[in-house]
Amino acid sequence: MRKLIMVGMVLLLAVFTATASLAGGTIKLAVMEPLSGTFKDIGDRYLEGVQYAAQVLNEQGGINGMQVEVIPVDSELKPAIATRKATKLMIKEGVKYFCGGTGSSVGGAMVALTGKKGGLFYTYGMAAASMTGAKCSKTFFRACANTDTQSYALANWVASQGFTKVFTVAQDYSFGQQATEAFIKKLKELNPKAEIVGKVLHPIGTKDFAPYVSQIINSGAEVVFTSNWGSDLTLLLKQAKPLGLKAKFACYYLNDENAITAVANDEAVVGSVAAEVYMITIPGEANKKFVEGFKKAKGYYPTWLRGKAYLATMFWAEAVKKAGSAKVSDVIKAWEGLTYDGPAGKWVMRACDHQTQQPIWIAPVVAKSPYFKHAYVGEAGMVPASKVDVPCAQTGCKGLAK
Amino acid sequence: MSEIAVFFLHGLAYAGLLFLVSSGLTLVFGMMNVLNFAHASFYMLGAYFALSLLHITGNFWLALIISPLLLMALGMVIERFLLRKVHVLGHVHELLLTFGIAYILHEGVKWIWGTSPQAMAVTGILADTVSLMGITYPVYRLFIFAVSVILGLLMALVLFKTRIGITVRAAVDDSAMVGALGINVPRLFMGVFAVGAALSGLAGVTAGPLLSVFPGMAESILIDAFVVIVVGGMGSLGGAVLASFIIGQLQSFGVILFPEFSLALIYMLMALVLVVKPEGLFGEKQ
Numbered sequence: 292m293r294k295l296i297m298v299g300m301v302l303l304l305a306v307f308t309a310t311a312s313l314a315g316g317t318i319k320l321a322v323m324e325p326l327s328g329t330f331k332d333i334g335d336r337y338l339e340g341v342q343y344a345a346q347v348l349n350e351q352g353g354i355n356g357m358q359v360e361v362i363p364v365d366s367e368l369k370p371a372i373a374t375r376k377a378t379k380l381m382i383k384e385g386v387k388y389f390c391g392g393t394g395s396s397v398g399g400a401m402v403a404l405t406g407k408k409g410g411l412f413y414t415y416g417m418a419a420a421s422m423t424g425a426k427c428s429k430t431f432f433r434a435c436a437n438t439d440t441q442s443y444a445l446a447n448w449v450a451s452q453g454f455t456k457v458f459t460v461a462q463d464y465s466f467g468q469q470a471t472e473a474f475i476k477k478l479k480e481l482n483p484k485a486e487i488v489g490k491v492l493h494p495i496g497t498k499d500f501a502p503y504v505s506q507i508i509n510s511g512a513e514v515v516f517t518s519n520w521g522s523d524l525t526l527l528l529k530q531a532k533p534l535g536l537k538a539k540f541a542c543y544y545l546n547d548e549n550a551i552t553a554v555a556n557d558e559a560v561v562g563s564v565a566a567e568v569y570m571i572t573i574p575g576e577a578n579k580k581f582v583e584g585f586k587k588a589k590g591y592y593p594t595w596l597r598g599k600a601y602l603a604t605m606f607w608a609e610a611v612k613k614a615g616s617a618k619v620s621d622v623i624k625a626w627e628g629l630t631y632d633g634p635a636g637k638w639v640m641r642a643c644d645h646q647t648q649q650p651i652w653i654a655p656v657v658a659k660s661p662y663f664k665h666a667y668v669g670e671a672g673m674v675p676a677s678k679v680d681v682p683c684a685q686t687g688c689k690g691l692a693k
Numbered sequence: 694m695s696e697i698a699v700f701f702l703h704g705l706a707y708a709g710l711l712f713l714v715s716s717g718l719t720l721v722f723g724m725m726n727v728l729n730f731a732h733a734s735f736y737m738l739g740a741y742f743a744l745s746l747l748h749i750t751g752n753f754w755l756a757l758i759i760s761p762l763l764l765m766a767l768g769m770v771i772e773r774f775l776l777r778k779v780h781v782l783g784h785v786h787e788l789l790l791t792f793g794i795a796y797i798l799h800e801g802v803k804w805i806w807g808t809s810p811q812a813m814a815v816t817g818i819l820a821d822t823v824s825l826m827g828i829t830y831p832v833y834r835l836f837i838f839a840v841s842v843i844l845g846l847l848m849a850l851v852l853f854k855t856r857i858g859i860t861v862r863a864a865v866d867d868s869a870m871v872g873a874l875g876i877n878v879p880r881l882f883m884g885v886f887a888v889g890a891a892l893s894g895l896a897g898v899t900a901g902p903l904l905s906v907f908p909g910m911a912e913s914i915l916i917d918a919f920v921v922i923v924v925g926g927m928g929s930l931g932g933a934v935l936a937s938f939i940i941g942q943l944q945s946f947g948v949i950l951f952p953e954f955s956l957a958l959i960y961m962l963m964a965l966v967l968v969v970k971p972e973g974l975f976g977e978k979q
Binding site for chain 1: 905913
């Protein structure tokens with residue numbers, strides 16, 4: 292019996308390798324995400340987006356005839372563990388392409404690894420501006436917004452609404468500080484009359500927001516900027532409403548249906564806005580087709596993280612296509628300056644820092660959504676790439692192609 | 694003036710929550726000398742039980758009663774079949790055991806309910822707001838404070854004025870003597886542990902609608918609960934009340950008075966207390 296199974300397995304293996312070689316080989320893409328632990332639900336959704344991209348590409352006959360094989364890797368959100376697993380994949384399976392969206396620390400370690408061992412890492416979610424700034428690297432590409440561009444987009448919205456009394460709330464660590472700084476800088480530039488009536492940096496994982504909310508109310512703010520994520524976003528919104536806060540929020544991450552369900556009070560979110568490079572409510576045929584296709588294949592919608600991971604992976608595939616080979620150096624060269632016209636508008640990979648120049652979409656939360664039973668973001672409006680752009684000379688990135 | 698009153702109210706509501714969370718922990722430590730690391734996991738489980746009960750029955754009051762009862766049963770089982778067995782081996786083993794239980798419960802919660810944050814909404818009067826001194830204030834925050842006051846009074850009444858309370862306190866001082874008087878001391882301790890678990894469950898249900906229900910909620914509250922019982926004095930009920938009150942107000946006013954220290958305020962308080970009075974405000978010298 293055991294022999295028979297062995298023979299069967301060998302046969303199966305033979306068949307697989309045969310079909311693979313017939314199709315011109317495979318290109319392996321390892322997805323480094325927290326697939327266990329507290330942030331599993333973030334990692335899972337990113338992975339679903341990458342997997343759907345691979346499915347679409349493979350149905351089209353692969354990239355240059357190569358089938359895309361997605362390898363999920365549990366990064367456990369620990370740089371040391373992520374790089375150990377990645378090194379093993381590089382040596383044992385010859386994996387050269389890696390992506391991930393959670394944890395800039397994991398990202399930094401992966402960039403160092405790919406730089407040293409010859410690979411490529413791209414992100415669809417890591418927002419630390421420094422990754423394409425002072426710490427930029429030949430082997431790292433970012434296909435999402437960073438703290439500068441996302442804050443600039445929200446500053447654009449706040450300025451366009453004519454708000455002059457603005458309050459900022461952010462988590463007290465590098466990300467929150469950078470987001471706040473960028474927002475204030477851009478707002479002052481766009482509307483010198485705007486006044487920051489209060490600025491809060493609070494510990495991550497704050498449970499009681501009441502004192503902060505009272506501060507906002509007393510300041511007379513018309514709008515509140517926040518880059519908060521996770522429970523710091525949901526608790527802030529959830530507790531603000533019953534305390535009588537009327538001002539709306541301009542948020543980084545309100546585009547997340549899980550956050551809105553956790554707030555559990557539609558009234559507390561309706562009217563506030565979210566900013567992202569992808570939302571399912573982006574108008575246009577291309578996005579409509581993508582959303583429908585995704586829903587049909589997976590049974591749920593490509594909201595937020597899923598959409599971002601999908602788009603970034605399609606962008607990467609375009610680069611491989613253009614390179615005409617799976618060699619990392621060719622793909623790097625091909626990706627620099629490449630344009631991808633997808634469901635979220637025109638994306639251009641800038642050569643000077645490997646930061647995608649892309650429009651950022653802003654949408655208010657509306658009470659009735661065709662996608663969910665609860666409130667969700669309504670139709671998105673575009674802030675063009677030129678309005679959120681950080682000039683090459685100001686990114687702090689040195690040593691990449693001119 | 695009314696502004697100060699508002700911040701005072703915020704502090705009271707948060708103090709209420711802190712007391713609810715730490716009362717079970719300090720009870721079990723004071724009466725059994727067991728530092729229960731699984732305490733916060735009981736709290737989380739209480740919130741998740743309430744969440745499911747709320748989905749089934751749609752009645753928050755029912756969840757408020759049933760969830761602590763479920764935790765009480767769980768507490769009994771854990772004490773009877775696990776904790777009692779390692780009790781003879783000493784504190785380190787007890788600590789390790791409760792640590793292990795915390796891990797198991799944590800993984801179990803993620804396995805059953807998933808990792809995404811869950812909504813827990815109250816309806817009716819609890820979801821309402823009232824006008825107090827010209828400002829709107831959510832009823833739920835007042836409710837939390839009220840629950841904590843009632844619970845505190847009830848605990849004091851039982852411990853200091855009833856026969857059961859006297860027996861328990863006697864058993865803490867000299868369990869052999871109390872046993873010799875014909876009282877089943879192990880069963881008494883099982884009861885204490887179960888009540889401790891029920892109290893954490895109650896805290897979980899109460900916190901659910903104010904804070905989100907998610908797997909990280911246990912860790913995020915555990916540190917606060919420990920700070921409360923260290924500041925108040927390990928095992929002292931009165932100490933827990935006072936420490937909760939101080940920390941609640943400190944958090945609330947600290948935000949306006951010393952915003953740059955908001956991260957460190959409660960730890961600074963704890964350090965100060967440990968330097969000046971190492972046994973805690975109401976603690977007994979060991």
